[in-house]
Amino acid sequence: MSAPILEMRNIRKSFPGTLALAGANLEVHAGEVHCVLGENGAGKSTLMKILSGSYQPDDGEILIDGSVTPIGSPQDGLAAGISVIYQELDLFPDLTVAQNLFLGHAPSRLGMVLRRSRRAEALGYLKRVGATFSPDAVVGDLPIADQQLTAIARALTTDARIIVMDEPTATLGEADVDNVCRVIRSLVDEGRAVIYISHRLAEIATVGDRVTVLRDGSTVAKHLVADTDAERWIADMIGDKRKELTEVHGGAVPDGEPYLDIERVTIPGLIDVENIQLRAGEIVGVAGLGGAGRTTLLSAIFGARSSQHTIRVAGEPYHARSTRAAVRRGFGLVPESRKTEGLMLGLSVWRNASIASIGRAPWLLPHSRGKALSGPVIDRLGVKFARGSQAVGELSGGNQQKIVLAKWLTRGSTILLLDEPTRGLDIGAKADLYRQVRQLAEQGAAVLVASSELGELVANTHRIVVLHEGRNIGEFDPRVHSEETITHAIISGSSKRENS
């Protein structure tokens, strides 16, 4: 076999609190579609960001055509012939296709863009990716599949030899997927290499040549697609979880009537979730791959985005028509991004903690009332801060997250929806947060936790609902099912071992 066009050797990268890559290897040959597989947090995106030059590795080297090539910046990456097509296509929606294709390297003379030759060249690239739309079309008006083709065509205009595609088919329908796969095959037939990241294993079996599996930041297996099947890859992605000692805190499952009864929540094209019940005092986890619909489900229940739904709270029908209605009915959402959605960073600790609780008659003295209401809650959560009038943006991540939680405890919310509550927290802060959540459940709250960290859910929840491509495909009991079984369901979308 010829020398690899790209080799990444022993790449290591750590972020504060986590080791993202612990010696990952990747070997890609010209003329192949190379698939990179791994669970959430296995290190796929970090590895690709190092390849593109967005991140710098702590250790390890990158070889292109057999010679060591340091990639210090995205410009270096482009110069080395590497082009990354991100999932959330970084196109300019208000510009035309031709402008997007040649942004930064348009054919020009004396600083004037040669529009005619740009259009002609754009037409050529579009033809090569099998696109039928005009180069004059405005990108934002195109359907998502055509935007995907535009992104691929743009990678060609920089004459990229190594094209990284991150979940290119996640938002596409079946016919569009077929077309993208055909384009990918034609690219590698020209001698380029495509690095393909997808959670859809069936697609990988169709389009891929070889597979590299990452687990916990290391390369654990390499396979030829032709010689292996999806079961084998899944086994490699999961690894031997039985050896891990996870402390299960779940405790006795409370019984009684369901407090929150989600009969069905639908947003066409995004999620269709049925039959999730929570009793008071119960902590239920929501697991799934990125894009499986965890965040969408929680925000739909909270009324932050509109959906068709049939939900009952304590037996009474509940209509999530607005966040205000949800808050009044006892819901509290700890959103995915605490800085942009959870907190008002410039305002004080007290004001943040009491903002959901002061909207009651007589509408007066919010400060002293808020201080009196939230003070004991903040103390109970053990938030560390200099003084209550301190801006919440000055606190550490763990303490900030506790303030978001405090907002709902101050309000007395009985149903907590937690979306990635431990993101960006160190291990101590994570354990502390879950300890608080378990205590709340013991006091009678119903808690729904969405997380990409399955280990956390296994350790802290009574049941785990698995979402796959917008549907809930099964429910698992962490004391009965192994983490391995659940991970299998998360990846494969098959609920063979469902507990019902």
Place this chain on the structure above:
Amino acid sequence: MTNTITTDPTPVDEAADRKALWRSRGSSWLVKGNLIIVFAVVVVVASFLSPDFLTVRNIANLLQQSSLTGIIAVGMTLVILTSGIDLSVGSTAALSGMVVAIALDGQVPVVLSVLLALIVGAVIGLFLGGVSASLRLPAFIVTLAGLTSIRGLAYITTDGRPVGQNLPAEFTIIGGGYLGVIPITGLIFIAVSLITVAILKFTTFGEYIYAVGSNEEAARLSGVPVRLVQVAVFGFSGLTAAIAGVLLTSRLTIAQPTSFQGAELDAIAAVVLGGASLFGGRGSVGGTFIAVLLLSVLKNLFNLMGIGSFFQMVATGVILVLALVLNKFIDSRARRA
């Protein structure tokens, strides 16, 4: 279990912590006090330059001059705190001034006429705010449209002619009268400011204003009635504009559809000079109040020094920018410390 967490001795160096606290308090006082210091300096300079400056008459005059813009600026402060902007206030003030004069000419009792004019202003504000919030249109554009069309309405009411030649004395005394040596308009300015301070500090609505301006999405996800707050601040801004309009008609004893041209810009300048951020969430009525006084003291000073009004315009602009630069400089130093 929680007890052990809270009573844990915090591993923070307490002395250093206290020092940092003092430093941040000191610097925040400097940022807040910055304007007052500038104001004091200008007053001292003015009293040296002109013996007339610190006379009761001049100060009363000064308060009277600043009160109308000041009242508008106080309403504008609330809008800007929610990260909105209201360009329609000058036109709304003019229209309200016309409405009160027309009503009085039609033998409507004074109280009812004034009330009518105030309601017109508030309804205009509520309407513009409602359009902006419910259709998610930028407030800048909606109120810019308001600026021209409401000015048009003001002209339409009398076909462009001034109105109200025979306004009753019990009405004209509001704008022109004095309580002792203090002009009544000045007292109204102070009262409006105090009421607005109370709204911001002591009501849930005030708390929501800061929340919406600081992070609209987080406020929405906390169950804050974001749109309602946005509509309400525009209603308030319309109301304060109407108050200013009524007072001007009362003071001049005649209403003109051309009044308050460019008043929206004076008000915005005062709010920003008073330390409010155009991105919302930061600012205070107290800051606006001082800034309004500062701007008219400067104008007064220029007049006493005999500087022409063309030069005054240039100098006011330069001072505005310098004050902002100074504020930003102190702010970023405080943050680094």
